Structure formats: C-alpha cells, structure tokens
Amino acid sequence: MIDFLRTLVSTPSVTGEEAAVQEHVVEKFGSLGLAPDVWEPDPDALRDHPGYFETTSYTRVGYEGRPNVAAVRAGAGEGRSLGFSGHVDVVPVDDDEWTYDPWGGEVDDGRLYGRGSADMKGGIAAFVHAVEMLDELGVELAGDLILQTTIEEEDGGVGGVLSALERGYQPDAAVVSEPWEVPNVGIASAGAM
Secondary structure, three states: HHHHHHHHHHHOOOOOHHHHHHHHHHHHHHHHHHHHHHOOOOOOOOOOOOOOOOOOHHHHOOOOOOEEEEEOOOOOOOOOEEEEEEEOEEOOOOOOOOOOOOOOOHHHOOOEEEOOOOHHHHHHHHHHHHHHHHHHHHHOOOOEEEEEEOOOOHOOOOOHHHHHOOOOOOOOOOEEEEOOOOOOOOOOOOOOO
16 A cells, blocks of 8 residues: 555646556556546536536646546445545645655655645555455455546546546445545535535
8 A cells, every 4th residue: 555655646646737647546456457447527528517617727738638547346236336536636846845755755754755645645545455455355345336536626626526427437425535634424515525
C-alpha cells in the first residue's frame, strides 16, 4: 500500500494534468485482475445534467487528456454494490515552504509526505489495498465493488465524478475517501459536499 501511495504522490497531478497518475491506477487495477475502463468526460453529454457546472479547470484546459478510470470487482451473487471513489487531482505547489519534496513521497518516522498523500491519493491507496486484502484472503462478496478515480475535484468540479455516474458506475452505496476531520455520512449529495 505504501509503495503504491508513494508512486501516486511522486507523480504530479495538478488539476488539468491528471493523465500520468491515472496510468499508474490503470496498471494497478490490471495487476488486481480488473479490467480498467478509461475515458475522458464529455462536457456536451454532461452539460444538461442538473448537477453539472463548468469549472475554471474545464474552461482553462478542457477534459482532453484528463481521463477517469473505473473498474468493477464482480460479486459472487445478487448483493448490493459498493463504490470506492477518490479524485487524483491535487492543488498546485505554490510556495517553497516544504520541509520535504512535495512530489517525493518520502517516509519519515512513520509518516508519508507529499502533495496528495492525504487528499486524496492516500484514500485511493487505502481502498485499492482493501481490494488486495479481499483477494489475498479469498473473500467473495455477494455484490460488486466499483472502484473509480476521477478528475477535477480540486477546482470544486463534479465533471469527473458525474461522468462516472453517467457512464453507469452507480453503486448502491459509496465510500468517498476524502480525509475529513470529523465523521461525515451523507445520504445524498450534489457532488460537492
């Protein structure tokens, strides 16, 4: 899990430049025997959706070259599905006040440092590790696990996650691996809680 997280953190993925980190996700999903679905959100298909709005990242750079990635670990029965979702984009490094290289993924005294290590590449590494452990332990679930890594969240956007939902990745329940300081359970959300 730490090695995968270090790979994610050491791959810059400032909003608008998410493709390289998504390549690592595709590779990881493939190593788990999953079939990654990779696509770029289509703003024309989303524009009429009541939850869609254009962000500065979209108007500045568009969605071309900014893929979402999803994969499904099929369940063994007719149980409900569970989604794990996380965004791969991070905010820019605007200053040089870093004690550690923001793209280094360095581990020191049990902590991993770098841009996105908590928000939210750490959450992505955690849910990928959960799937690895299910596989290692031979745990069969009745329902599907839907894994998705999306773009654009740091600009306040919903284009990435909305595109995944519109593509059919609509689990019965979802865990969004955002690192909130307090427990936060939502029944429903417009996508920007």
